Amino acid sequence: MKYLAAYLLLTAGGKANPTDADIKSLLSSVGVEAEDERVSALVASLKEKNIDEVIAEGKEKLASVPTGGAAAAGGAAAGGAAGAEEAKEEAKEEEKEESDEDMGFGLFD
Incomplete structure (x- = not known):
């Protein structure tokens, strides 16, 4: 990355x-x-x-890459209620772990 940054500068x-x-x-x-091989490879490529054209081409390619939002939504739809139930159970377990009732005091009291 440092070689590309130097090239761009x-x-x-x-x-x-x-x-x-x-x-x-x-x-x-x-x-x-600087490593000679890496600098030479960058300059050759x-x-x-x-x-400016190389950067524009890169932006176009990057725009077509899925960012994971659609996959996450699809996964939630596929998982359906089972995923929601697991999330609720995990939340309940976290609440139990965070509870300080059995000690009689809290960390920030």
Whole structure:
């Protein structure tokens, strides 16, 4: 992630296609030692690409990824009443555990 961040900082600073040396120089200026293989792989994968287009493509792909809301709703519908009963039982058990009646005092009294 630090290599990509350095690449993006360099492009935001006006460098259209940062080189390996540019990224290593930026990272070393803040005390980070760069791994040659990772820097080379990043530069090779983004070579001759417009970073704004790459970010736009990434946003489109991210928009199509399910976030889990639909799966959770589907799971609740599939589980139905059994899931609700389990939740109620767990809540009752928690209430019993949190009860301080048998000791005669509470933690924050």
